Amino acid sequence: MLALRLTRAARPAVQLRRLLVAAASAGTGFLLLSCLAHALGHPEAASASAQRLAWCAVPLAATVYLALAVARTDPGTRPRPGLSAVGLGPARLMAVSALTTALSCTLGSLLALLVFLHLRGDLTGMPFDGAAAGMLASDRSLPLPAALTLLAVLPATATTAVALALRPRDPVPPPRTVRGFGRFGAYGGSPRKETFGAAGRFRGGAAQPKAPAPADPRPTGGRAAGTTVADGDAPAPGTGADPEPPAPAPAPDTEVEPPSGLPWGVALVTAGLAVQAYAGRTAPAPALAVLLGWLLTATGLVLAAPGLTHLCGRLLQSTRPGALRLLAGRVLMAEAARIGRPLGVVCAVASAGYATTALYDGTGPAPASGPLSALGVLVVAGSTLATLLTAAVEARQCRAETVAALLRLGAPAGMLRGAAVLRAAALLALFGPLTLGIAALSALPLR
Amino acid sequence: MEAPPDNDVLWARSLHFSHRDGSPGLAGISLGVRQGEILAVSGPRGSGKTTLLRCLSGLEPVRCGEVWFNSSPVHTLGPMARERLRRDRFGWIDPEPFLVPELNVWENAALPLMLRGAGRRRAKVAALEWLERLDVGEKARSRPRDLQHAERQRVAIARALAHGPTVLFADEPTAPLHRADRAHVLRTLTAAARSHGITVVLATHDAETAALADRTVALLDGRRVHTVHLPDSPDTEGRAACSLSA
Numbered sequence: 132m133l134a135l136r137l138t139r140a141a142r143p144a145v146q147l148r149r150l151l152v153a154a155a156s157a158g159t160g161f162l163l164l165s166c167l168a169h170a171l172g173h174p175e176a177a178s179a180s181a182q183r184l185a186w187c188a189v190p191l192a193a194t195v196y197l198a199l200a201v202a203r204t205d206p207g208t209r210p211r212p213g214l215s216a217v218g219l220g221p222a223r224l225m226a227v228s229a230l231t232t233a234l235s236c237t238l239g240s241l242l243a244l245l246v247f248l249h250l251r252g253d254l255t256g257m258p259f260d261g262a263a264a265g266m267l268a269s270d271r272s273l274p275l276p277a278a279l280t281l282l283a284v285l286p287a288t289a290t291t292a293v294a295l296a297l298r299p300r301d302p303v304p305p306p307r308t309v310r311g312f313g314r315f316g317a318y319g320g321s322p323r324k325e326t327f328g329a330a331g332r333f334r335g336g337a338a339q340p341k342a343p344a345p346a347d348p349r350p351t352g353g354r355a356a357g358t359t360v361a362d363g364d365a366p367a368p369g370t371g372a373d374p375e376p377p378a379p380a381p382a383p384d385t386e387v388e389p390p391s392g393l394p395w396g397v398a399l400v401t402a403g404l405a406v407q408a409y410a411g412r413t414a415p416a417p418a419l420a421v422l423l424g425w426l427l428t429a430t431g432l433v434l435a436a437p438g439l440t441h442l443c444g445r446l447l448q449s450t451r452p453g454a455l456r457l458l459a460g461r462v463l464m465a466e467a468a469r470i471g472r473p474l475g476v477v478c479a480v481a482s483a484g485y486a487t488t489a490l491y492d493g494t495g496p497a498p499a500s501g502p503l504s505a506l507g508v509l510v511v512a513g514s515t516l517a518t519l520l521t522a523a524v525e526a527r528q529c530r531a532e533t534v535a536a537l538l539r540l541g542a543p544a545g546m547l548r549g550a551a552v553l554r555a556a557a558l559l560a561l562f563g564p565l566t567l568g569i570a571a572l573s574a575l576p577l578r
Numbered sequence: 579m580e581a582p583p584d585n586d587v588l589w590a591r592s593l594h595f596s597h598r599d600g601s602p603g604l605a606g607i608s609l610g611v612r613q614g615e616i617l618a619v620s621g622p623r624g625s626g627k628t629t630l631l632r633c634l635s636g637l638e639p640v641r642c643g644e645v646w647f648n649s650s651p652v653h654t655l656g657p658m659a660r661e662r663l664r665r666d667r668f669g670w671i672d673p674e675p676f677l678v679p680e681l682n683v684w685e686n687a688a689l690p691l692m693l694r695g696a697g698r699r700r701a702k703v704a705a706l707e708w709l710e711r712l713d714v715g716e717k718a719r720s721r722p723r724d725l726q727h728a729e730r731q732r733v734a735i736a737r738a739l740a741h742g743p744t745v746l747f748a749d750e751p752t753a754p755l756h757r758a759d760r761a762h763v764l765r766t767l768t769a770a771a772r773s774h775g776i777t778v779v780l781a782t783h784d785a786e787t788a789a790l791a792d793r794t795v796a797l798l799d800g801r802r803v804h805t806v807h808l809p810d811s812p813d814t815e816g817r818a819a820c821s822l823s824a
Contacts, residue, residue, distance in 0.1 A: 451699075454692035461680035536676030539637060540737075541665030542693050 138231050141206070148201045148524075149235045151517050155194040156239025156285050157246070158510035162187050163281040164247045165503050167274075168267040190507050191285060193480075193514035198236060198289040199296055200473065200521040202228050204528060221299035229294040236286035244282060248273075389441045390468050396435025396475075403427030404572050411576025421577065425486075428573055429479035436475025436562075441467035443561045447553070454542075459550040463557070466526045473519040474558065478566045480515045484508065485570035490577055586610035586646075587777050588634060588745055593643035595626075595633055595800075603629040605800040606643075611745070616768055616778040618791035626800040627781035628749050634779065635668050635747045636660035648744070665693060669738035669746040669776075671767075673753045675730035677722040683733050684709060684718040690741040701740075708736040712766050728759035735767050745777045752787060764790055 138149070166187060170180035205228060219227075251269040407424030410417055441464050448460025463470070534547060588611040595603040604626050611617050619627050632638045634645055639660075640653040647663070655663065664670070669690075677686045688705035692698065709715045712732040714725070722730055731751065738746055751767065752760040768790050771778045780791055788794045796803050 453698065454689060457681065457685060457689075457692070458678070461678075461685075465680040532676060533678050536672065537678065537689075538661075539664075539670050539672070539676075540690055540693070541661050541663075541668070541670075542689075543661060543665070546693070 135234075137227060138234060145206060148204065148517075148521060149231070151513075152194070152198045152201050152232070152235040152289075153239035153242070155190075155197050155510055155514045155517070156236040156289070157242040158239075158506055158513075159187065159190045159194045159285055160240040160243030160282050161247055162190055162503065162507055162510070163284065164243060164278060165267065167277055167281055168247075168251075171271045171273070172267075186507070190510040190514070191288065193476075193511045193518075194236075194285060195289045195292050196473075196476065197514040197518045197521070198232050199292050200518045200525070201235075202232050202293040202297060204521050204525040205231065206528075225294060225297045225299060228297050229290045232293045233286050233290040236289045240282040240286060244278065247278075389445075389464075390437035390471065392434040393438025393442075396431045396433070396438065399427050399431025399434060400569065401431075403429075403431055404569070407573050408576040425483060425573065428569060429483065432479040432482070432569065433472060433475035436478060437467045437471030439561060439565070440471035440474060440558065443557050444554075447557050455546055455550055455553065458547070459553040459557070462526075462530070462550070463554050469522055469526050470519075470558075473515065473522045474562060477515045477519050478562050478569075480511055482566045482570035482573065484512065485567065486574040489570065489574045585612050587613045587648060588779070589644075589646040590630075590634060591644045591646075593630070593633055593640065593645065595629055595638065595640070595642070597629075602800055604633065607797070607800070607802050609795055609802065611777055611779060614772075614775045614777055615793060616771060616780060616791040618788040618794040619779060619781045619797060620783065620785070620788045620794050621797035622783055624799075625783075625797040627783070627797055629800075630797065631747045631749050631779060631781050635670060635745075636663055637670075665690070667744045669741070669743035671731075671734055671738045671746070671748040671751045673750040675722075675727070675734035677730060677733060677737070679722055682719055682721055683714065683725070686722065686733055687736040687740050690737060694741060696741075705736065705740050708740045708770075709733065711770060712736050713762075728755050728763060731755065731759075731763055732766065735763065735770075739770055739774070739776065742774065743776060745779065746771060748778060748780045750781055750783070752782075752784075760787075 141149075163184075166180060166184045169183055170177070173180065209224075215221075247267065251267045251273070253269070253273070403424045403426070405424075406420060406427060410420030410424060444460045444463030444465075444467065446460075447463060448457050452460060537547065538544065589609075591608045593604050593607045597603050607626075607630060609617075619630060621627055629638070633640050634652075636645075636652050636655065637660075639657070643653065645652040647667070652660065652663065677683075678689065681689065684702060684705045687709055688698075688701035691701035691704055696704075706715065706718055709718050712735060714729050714732050714736065717725055717729060717733075722733065725733065735748075735751065738748075748767065752763050755763060764787060768778070770776070778791075780787070782788055
């Protein structure tokens with residue numbers, strides 16, 4: 132009941148996102164039902180029907196991904212101090228979130244069932260009665276349990292995914308590594324530090340690291356275990372940059388850890404392109420090899436995209452940035468994981484679509500072209516794009532407090548908007564040519 | 579319209595304010611802030627300190643009453659002009675240090691200067707100077723999340739001071755700190771303001787904090803009061819009834 136109340140009272144933008152999930156779920160449900168109809172109509176071609184069903188995994192995955200992103204941004208299921216006090220903690224909120232997702236997905240599936248029955252001609256009284264009766268095997272009766280099972284796949288998957296992703300977890304303290312010492316020491320030894328008068332303090336701290344400890348009220352035993360080892364060792368003069376020995380944190384690492392998937396992603400993309408090139412040597416390219424190549428390329432793109440986004444942000448804030456480039460670039464670096472992954476998915480889908488159109492452009496219509504594949508393409512493309520936009524909304528929600536503080540400082544709102552535009556432009560400038568290039572490369576050997 | 583006295587850098591007359599939901603904020607406050615003084619605005623929670631500071635600094639539009647800054651009216655300015663005024667002339671310290679988590683400490687402190695169009699090198703020098711003075715110079719290259727709360731608050735103070743504001747608004751800058759940290763933060767803030775002739779309007783509900791100021795304006799329920807006569811705390815009322823000794 133609470134989930135329904137929270138669902139009903141949300142703002143229009145939130146409802147729009149949920150409706151998008153419902154629409155994507157309706158599209159996927161209709162595709163699944165069409166597979167069933169194909170199997171009913173062609174009992175002799177079981178393998179073709181199975182192949183169709185397997186292709187439905189792509190829109191299914193895209194829809195579940197969208198549902199996950201929408202559930203993450205849902206303000207109704209965010210931890211709220213008032214609700215936590217009345218016993219609606221993170222676990223219950225996770226349940227509410229999963230219920231909301233199940234609700235929108237089920238709504239979409241029911242819609243798909245209605246439209247399907249309507250187009251088959253089972254439900255009458257509206258325009259386009261039985262418009263696709265031939266394609267959807269209307270001469271045979273529909274096995275209802277099979278249809279319901281197929282329709283339940285998506286809500287069940289999406290709900291499970293949301294519940295797993297949003298399950299309450301205690302914050303894990305980040306592992307403190309001693310690696311930062313060397314890097315900070317390398318910085319600290321540079322003459323730039325000495326220009327603002329920190330050198331004496333630094334040297335003094337290094338010469339007698341235990342001296343200020345008694346004056347400090349904090350117990351020195353509170354330090355992380357990993358750092359006491361490094362502290363016990365006599366630091367070399369170049370690395371004696373631990374500025375405040377009793378501090379619980381070691382000398383900080385100034386850089387944000389970049390996402391680590393970039394090398395793997397690049398390797399997978401090249402492997403995928405190589406597989407496709409290899410498959411393209413024989414005149415009718417083996418479908419399995421081409422599919423494997425595309426799968427590898429797509430996985431590689433998804434893996435590499437956060438790293439590329441981080442790189443994009445780094446380039447944006449390099450070489451003496453002003454406030455605009457600094458804000459744009461650093462935010463992009465910090466949000467690389469959140470924005471990069473959906474962006475990689477969008478790139479993979481776009482490059483696959485571009486390659487397909489480029490392939491079949493000269494040689495007539497694609498073999499699988501038809502209303503159903505068009506619907507599938509629409510669902511996949513729409514879901515991935517909506518996921519990307521939802522991720523952007525999520526990033527914006529996370530930064531709302533910082534933005535408010537910046538506005539209190541008197542930062543012009545136009546500049547903050549300019550930073551957002553700059554981020555989008557930088558991402559477009561990097562990922563647009565990349566997508567086109569990968570699409571052209573993957574289509575090249577198959578011509 | 580009467581011009582404000584010459585030595586008052588900030589001046590408010592019969593300031594009324596009610597929040598968007600209609601709850602009363604300020605009810606006819608008049609005060610003047612002299613050049614270079616530290617003015618404490620004291621009062622219990624909910625007495626309108628933050629609202630007064632927001633009105634004075636142009637964060638909230640003033641519809642009823644007048645606010646003058648350096649003999650020019652603030653209450654007639656539009657949102658853009660007020661934003662420019664805040665950026666160029668005012669500094670603001672929140673109760674919580676809202677630093678930009680993506681920027682490191684010196685970039686955070688240099689941000690207002692960069693927003694005003696200063697060069698990166700100049701902004702960095704000024705920011706580092708202030709961080710040094712506020713005893714967080716060693717952490718200039720670390721991220722805000724690696725700092726302790728009091729250190730972050732000092733960085734926020736450095737950020738508010740780095741661009742040399744004419745008036746610094748500090749809204750309970752030491753509320754979430756322990757007393758040792760609180761004294762340190764306040765001492766550095768007041769010393770820095772006095773040495774640079776920066777006018778400070780300091781909202782606080784703490785009498786110890788208010789004692790550091792040159793002058794104190796007491797607020798109660800959105801009104802300026804000179805002597806606070808609260809009703810005696812009902813410490814004995816009802817206690818006999820709840821007593822377990824019966």
